[in-house]
Amino acid sequence: MSGEPAALRPAAHRFAVDVPELELADYQRAVRLVLRHPLITATWPDERALPRVRRFSATLRRDLAEAFGYRLELHGSTARLVRAKDRLDGTQPAVSRTGRPFDRQRYAYLSLCLAVLGRAGIQITLSELADSVAGDANRITGLGLDPDHGPDRRAFVDAVGWLEERGVLRLADGSSAAWASDPGAGEALYDVARDVVFALFRPTRVLQHVDSVSALLDRAMSSSGNAERRQAAQAARRAVVESPVVYHADVEPAVANHLRGSALTTDLARLTGLRVERRAEGVLLVDTAGFTAERFPGTGSVAQAAVLLAVRMADRVADPDGRRVKRLPPPDGHARQQALVSDIDAGLPAATLVRLDDAGPDEPWAADDRTDPDEADGAGRLPFITDSFLRTAVGEILQRYGTAFGAQWHADPERLRVEAVALLERFGAVAAVPGGVLVRPLVGRYRHTVATIKPRVTTETLF
Numbered sequence: 001m002s003g004e005p006a007a008l009r010p011a012a013h014r015f016a017v018d019v020p021e022l023e024l025a026d027y028q029r030a031v032r033l034v035l036r037h038p039l040i041t042a043t044w045p046d047e048r049a050l051p052r053v054r055r056f057s058a059t060l061r062r063d064l065a066e067a068f069g070y071r072l073e074l075h076g077s078t079a080r081l082v083r084a085k086d087r088l089d090g091t092q093p094a095v096s097r098t099g100r101p102f103d104r105q106r107y108a109y110l111s112l113c114l115a116v117l118g119r120a121g122i123q124i125t126l127s128e129l130a131d132s133v134a135g136d137a138n139r140i141t142g143l144g145l146d147p148d149h150g151p152d153r154r155a156f157v158d159a160v161g162w163l164e165e166r167g168v169l170r171l172a173d174g175s176s177a178a179w180a181s182d183p184g185a186g187e188a189l190y191d192v193a194r195d196v197v198f199a200l201f202r203p204t205r206v207l208q209h210v211d212s213v214s215a216l217l218d219r220a221m222s223s224s225g226n227a228e229r230r231q232a233a234q235a236a237r238r239a240v241v242e243s244p245v246v247y248h249a250d251v252e253p254a255v256a257n258h259l260r261g262s263a264l265t266t267d268l269a270r271l272t273g274l275r276v277e278r279r280a281e282g283v284l285l286v287d288t289a290g291f292t293a294e295r296f297p298g299t300g301s302v303a304q305a306a307v308l309l310a311v312r313m314a315d316r317v318a319d320p321d322g323r324r325v326k327r328l329p330p331p332d333g334h335a336r337q338q339a340l341v342s343d344i345d346a347g348l349p350a351a352t353l354v355r356l357d358d359a360g361p362d363e364p365w366a367a368d369d370r371t372d373p374d375e376a377d378g379a380g381r382l383p384f385i386t387d388s389f390l391r392t393a394v395g396e397i398l399q400r401y402g403t404a405f406g407a408q409w410h411a412d413p414e415r416l417r418v419e420a421v422a423l424l425e426r427f428g429a430v431a432a433v434p435g436g437v438l439v440r441p442l443v444g445r446y447r448h449t450v451a452t453i454k455p456r457v458t459t460e461t462l463f
Contacts (some may be wrong), residue, residue, distance in 0.1 A: 006327055015063045015270050019056070028273035030056050032291045034064070034072065035241055035272070041196050067271060068241070069234040074193035077167075084186045085217050088340045089242070091426045096158035097165065103253035104347060107153075108143055111161040112136045117163075123172065126179050126188040140349070147183045154180075168196045194250040208354040213265055213344040233258045240276065240285050241270060244296065245428040245442050247282035249380060250333050259283050276376060281441040296427045297446075301405050305397060306420040307323060309427055312393040313439050314447040317383045327381035330438055332429050382431070382438035390417055390436070401405045 019027045030052045035063040040049045053060065057074055064070040064081065071082040093101040102110070116132040117124070120176070130147050133156065137145040139156070146152050157180045163169045164176075169190040178186025207216060236258035239246045248256040258264055268285065275286045287295055297307040317325050394417045398410055409416045421437060424430045430437040 001083070004442040009265065013266075013270050015067060015267060016059060018059060018067075024051070027056050027059065027272060028271065029289075030060060031063070031139070031271050032273070032289060034060060034079070034081050036293065038289060039084060039166060039196075039200055040079040041193065042077040043387060044166040044169075050077065050079060063271060067234065067267060068238050073199065075199060077196045077374070084234075084238065085336055086238060087217065088213070088344070090340055100158065102162075103155075104256075105143070106158050107157045109133060109145065109156050109438060110162060113159050113163060114197060114201050117168065117192055118201075120192055122192055122194065124190055124192055126174075126176055126190065126367070127183065128162070129160070129190075130183070153183065163280070166196065166200070167193055169193075169345055201413065210343065211348070211353055213348075214341050219456070224400045233264070236264055237268060240271070240283060243427070243428065245284040245429070245440075247440070249281075249330070260323070279441065282435045284442070294426075296423065296429075302419045302423055304401075304404060304414065305394065305409075305416050306399045306423045307419075307422050307449065308391065309393055310372065310424060310443045310446045311438075311449045312385075312397075313385050313430075314443050316385065316389065316425070317439055317443075318447060325385070328384045328433070328438060329380065330382050330440075331433060376426040382391075382440060384433070384436055384438055385430075386436040387417075390421065394420070 015310070016024060016027055033045075034048055034053060037045050040053055042050055054074065057072070061072045073080045075083065082209065085310040092427075094100050094107070096106070102117050112133045113129065115136065116129060120129075120132075124132045130145070134145040134147065137143045145150070145156060147156070157176070160169065164171070169192065172189045172191045174185070174188040175186055176188040179188055234245075236251070238254045239251060239255065240259070242398050247258060248259060258283065260278075265278065268274065268276055272285070272291065274288060274291060276415065277284050277286050284290070297303055316322065371457065373408070389412070394413050398405055398413055398416075402410070405416075421432065424435075424443075427442070429440055429442045446450060
């Protein structure tokens with residue numbers, strides 16, 4: 001027995017158990033790195049990332065599997081985190097080098113590029129890649145690819161650029177910029193990193209056997225009580241690290257119970273080095289280390305307008321002297337998931353579906369049997385803020401903080417409103433509904449925020 005009093009002994013941890021305290025910060029940095037970048041190569045997101053992951057590979061594999069149900073694979077110069085997904089998320093699209101979100105056309109070209117590269121050798125020219133992708137795309141009704149057609153060429157270049165950034169394609173000779181301007185004016189030769197190609201596309205099921213995207217979501221079921229609690233705890237941890245904010249009302253009761261427990265806070269702090277902020281309505285992971293690609297509040301005109309709108313909405317809801325704010329039930333999250341599933345399934349090529357003899361159709365995405373709190377006692381209703389209020393608020397923001405916003409926003413305040421509201425919705429601060437938005441509890445966090453304008457520094461010149 002140890003002679004040290006029990007109260008003075010360090011608390012036992014379930015994660016990072018074999019990581020010395022002096023190396024814990026480095027380990028937590030590696031965890032955040034893998035969670036933010038599920039694909040890591042020799043060059044993506046930078047040259048230092050892969051050595052950081054390899055340094056703690058054994059512990060990372062064990063902890064990520066136990067905490068989140070994820071699988072970490074390392075092959076050659078590639079680390080791949082195979083994640084389990086509980087729901088579809090339309091707020092994190094692939095983006096081009098110029099920041100353009102991918103549309104259906106770009107996703108299709110990206111998938112076809114991977115298919116071509118999977119059967120290619122160790123090198124390929126850009127024109128060969130384009131010809132092969134065009135051959136496949138032109139057999140798909142409604143898609144097609146004509147390199148001489150500007151929109152098609154730009155979409156194809158965005159898909160190739162996405163692969164270049166992640167080290168799937170490495171320029172060996174020539175220039176892709178000249179080809180992007182005119183396919184007949186230049187050429188580029190690429191080395192193909194085959195280990196990255198095979199790590200990048202890892203579906204959990206054979207796609208020809210899938211008749212709905214919902215079949216790719218994690219639906220592990222167990223009859224054991226202990227296994228069910230373990231799965232609910234993993235789902236709770238996944239929700240916190242994958243979403244800006246998690247509301248208890250948006251998850252299953254078993255998951256909400258784990259969100260309310262103290263173990264989740266301790267576990268995520270140990271794993272990520274970040275603090276979990278808890279409120280009656282839900283939890284969020286406070287990003288103090290650049291864990292997420294997009295942060296709120298952030299920099300830029302849209303982010304500044306968004307936080308100022310959040311302040312205005314919070315003041316409007318809490319104003320005791322103002323007109324009473326109408327409250328409405330929140331949108332049905334299950335219905336939104338079903339709509340997203342339907343949108344994706346609309347592009348499923350039914351002609352290639354191969355149903356297994358012993359497999360029936362995948363179960364449709366359906367709501368569970370939870371009781372709607374609004375049907376019980378009227379609780380859970382959210383304040384409704386109209387579009388007209390938001391337009392007026394944006395106009396007042398532009399007038400009061402005029403020097404903080406460029407001329408383009410003063411000329412188009414409606415675009416500023418739309419983009420600011422979209423940003424707030426991505427972070428779970430509001431829910432867009434016809435005629436306005438529903439204010440979610442996260443907005444209350446900015447109720448007493450005071451904004452100031454920093455004076456601009458001007459440089460005197462002689463001419």
